[in-house]
Amino acid sequence: MAEEYVVADIVAALEKRQFPTITTWNRLEGRPRRPDFARALKAEVRDAMFMLSKQWQMGEFQGDDAGSPATVKVQLATTRLQTYQAARGTTRAFDESMPLEARVERRPLPLTMSNNPMSLDIRLLMGRQWLKMVKPIADYTDAFVEKYPIKAPNPTAEEDAYICAHQEVFQLAAAVAGRRMDGAALFAYLTGGTGRHAWDDIPSILGMHHGAIDDVAGAFVQWFMTAFTQPPKDEDAWVSDRLEYKFACAAPEGATETVFEAEEYYHGRLDWYNLNVDRSRHTLGTPSNPAPHPQNEQVQSLIPVPISYDGMPNTRWWAFEDRRINFGQVTPATTDLGKLMFLEFGLVYANDWFLIPLTLDAGSLARVRGMAVTNVFGERFWIAAAGADDAWQRWSMFTLSVKGNGPGQQADTNLLLLPTVPKIQEGRPLEEVLLVRDEVANMVWGVEKTIPLPTGHGKPGDEAAGETLAYHQRLLDEWLQVNTTASTAPVSGASIIYKVMSSVPENWIPFIPVHVPGDNRATQLQRAAMPRLLDGDPNPIPDKVRPRTMLLRDGLEATPKAAFFLHEEEVPRAGAVVSQAYQRTRWTDGRVIVWLGARKQTGRGQGSSGLAFDRIVNAPTGQG
Template sequence: MNNYVAVNNITEVLTKKLLPTITLWNRLEARPRADDFDRALKAEVRDPLWMLTKQWQLGEFRGDDAGSPAFAKIQMATTRLTKYQADGMQVQAYDDKVPLEAKVEQKKVPFKLGAQEISLDIRLMMGRHWLKLIQSDFPAALRSEYIGLYPFILPDPDEKASGRITAHREAWQQFAAVAERSMDGYALYTHLKEGNAASDGTTQAGDAALDALGDRFTTWFEEFFLQPEDENNNAWLPPRMEYQFSVSAPDETDEKVMVADEYYHGHLDWYNLDIDPNKLTLETEPEVVLPPDPRTRDTNSFFPTTISFDGMPHTRWWRFEDGQTNFGDIDPDTTDLNKLLFIEFGLIYANDWFLVPFTLPAGSISNVKGLSVTNVFGEKIWVEPAGKGLDDAWKRWNMYSLNTKGNQQEPADNSLLVLPTVEKILEGKPLEEILFIRDEIANMVWAIEKKIPLPSGTGKHGGEAAFELHKFYQKILNQEIGDGIIVPEDIEFKANIRYQIMNTVPENWIPFIPVHVEGSSREIQLQRASMPRILENDAPGNAQKIKPRTQLVREGLDKDPVEAYFIHEEEIPRAGIRAYQTYQRTRWYNGKVVNWFGARKQTGRGEGHSGLAFDQIVPTKKRS
């Protein structure tokens, strides 16, 4: 029986669906009849008519009543950052001579910790630089004069005041190696900053050329290390252990003020800033000179360019995508919305997106005032921003736009902020590192000095440094007992057990105790306290308070008078935090190298237990 059916009008048959067996196939599958799949995977095509019919089956001959963009006209309003304010301090005129990260994070390079001089490595570097400056044009004897005027003094190993040097072998060796042989360059720098001349105290006193080198020396150091002019005028907020700052730029009416309330992770970008609608301007002092008005408005015309990327799906079915992008190798989690959006864009959209380029300088804020697109049919289309509406509208969606603080039904800000920041920063090893942990058993927070800065300029493990310093003070006490300076009280224990009020913890564990916030009976904060240094055979009541050896925890100790240090209780979560300070280095777009000293904060690793206990019964320890 012949099952062949002749069809005279294929269009009528398909339209009226007269023969349901005639279908449109949108999927092709190879059916190899052998174990070898090589030929089947080649998808060989020998009939051009077959190719055309497949294009027809896939709907590639269907036309849409739309045209591709052929011409675009855009009006862009731009402005630039003109003011900077660090944590409520005096407003400064902003300049782009250094990256914004360096301007925000800069802190004073530590040269003294209490009464102890530190940063021996930088002091030596400064001294060597000065001796090089005077090497060629002045007598050779002048070198020895400066070494004698600004020497390194070797401390006495039998004095308590020298413990932070002599207790650590590596620090003692370095000080012994340079004592009376090298020059303390920072001592000369402080001498010059006090208004004195570089030639003071030398045989070349009053030499104008030598004094001019002093100005050159101070300029070199201040350009080498970026530091705040005023130690208190920096963006670091100790009670929060994070940076806070504000920047502003002239707007159409007043100023656009942007604030960063919680910056601590080291990479500064647009998402760290929020628009503050309650601030119309940053008030400056009369003597502050601001840059010229940076507001501009430009109208430019473009030919829109189709966006393309590796692995983008092709609109023609017989073309294969670039295999360099393997979407199947992406393994996103259910919370990785950015990856999921990227995969959806890469797998679905092809020639639906067009690019209109517009170059913006660093430190600028731009806003598209209007965008008109003309297609190939001559139709003009007005394009509105995708994120328009109220800033608080939960259905609004956009990217790379600033958030407006508060819940005041403010219109959304669709401007684009390009911060003057750098992509990569070289970061040294932490000079000091502190772990803040919660100890629920002792009902306090501990600041564990995991790494402390030695006077030589290097870092050392905090536990080892604490053990060595405790051993040093014990040695000094034993010497005083042996010399008869201190006579320990002879206590005769008649029982095998005794009552102990409290035990102790390692000296690198600094306690923070909960106290009431002033004026509140419910809210608490954390105040730095001190543990007693308990030495064997020490006289009762003679225990000294253990002071921290890191800048971050010593906040307020080096001021006159000494100030208490408080941390907001909510800043130490249950997981704790890790804070550290490092030297950082980067290169700005003009080729200038920028160095600064800054702090970081990260999430900790959970709670801990110090072993601190009170009201214990312990075995009697008899004197030997």
């Protein structure tokens, strides 16, 4: 060996760095010299010094976190959601008998529209259910069908256009008229006031059966309210001028309450990220029937386990990994941040993360006061909750945002578990509205893409609009044939004519900008109406076209009728799509919950209705 590599004092040479080198580490692996690999694969350890040498080789002696956690004691403070308040509603006790989605999203069923019966499928279902419930007492089928019948539509009546204009609706209504019972009419009568009985004004029902029928009537009302969940009058969370839901709930914490508020919920998937902590409110109020005080403080002893996933690299050198996983062939792009974090976790920090199995109840609010961690060397550490500071650079998971929280203020580290369901079945849209901006006409249009038919099913709005217009035109033509002997209108020989305005399909509902009351700058959108233009209509003031979706009919069903306003910012340049459909899920007690819920999504951009005023157009053929 050359003399320059002979070191007399290795300790002094290392301290003074007299011989700088590049150190590389090799893999330790068995090299068998026999055809049989059984002994080589055992990776036998015959000397404890080998383990210490391996730790020194991997640099574990230089780390301060070489000890793994053995036991953990968690100090946990829990409470439960106790009060609930819908938008503009009163404070009620939090009800866990149904999912929170159902309680927030439920909307009234469209059983009537302009005092006309709708949802014929539900009406027939209610009628069949009532007759089945009352049949064990006596067979009063004919009496109830006569008292609460499905009325036959009149093809020559203008007020029956919502039925007769559509062939499938007219056929169904004509088939069941006078033969089936309208169960919704009976339900409306029973719930319309006190002292009402199902046998009122039916003389054929025997007096001995009155008591039994009253019991059946109570069970019938309860059955319908259970089959379809609808909100009470003061518990509707839908905010029509925002086209979204708004609600708040609170849980007692200490001497006050922690109030959670959801101002803009429209996604259809309710979870913790939809709510914000409102520290400006210390309580939602006291309901009429408050629940017992739900606060609890406990200490749990748990055993942490390492976090792992299928195919993750094993940190022990003698353990073989799954050959189907090859991290060397992963080629992430520059924007694949999630893939890079995934690889770094598996390759670098795999043995640094541990999982503590802590079980919490749905509808609870939990706060971890801290954890006492004991490692394998017997050392104990007290770990407080991370992310208490609300710095804008901070990133955290499952952390609630604080409403109006400024820089430097403390964040909320509570863990909120809402009583929601993981899966909801959603039916076809009963109604769907597309809100688009028309820059040429300088207005917003509510295009009814799907409208609810009286049968209870949805139909494309453009088809329904064309059928309705054709029905009114047919009635007008028949009236003109009877009441007009000859046309007195002058025949023009001009090749062009002047049109005051063009028309749009009846499923296009206009929204015009108006000033906010008391403000000469801010504007909002108000629902307007287009005239129904019919050829030969002698009426100087044409009828107004009203929307046929409950989403745009807000105020038309009220007494007296009210205007419908929509905030300007709710219709962005991309537009918005709002729909309503039936939702169905199963709750923890096995019950099936059904409700009518609304959704809002981003639109597909601007549109043009083709509406124009003061135009010169070519005369129709035959008028020249």
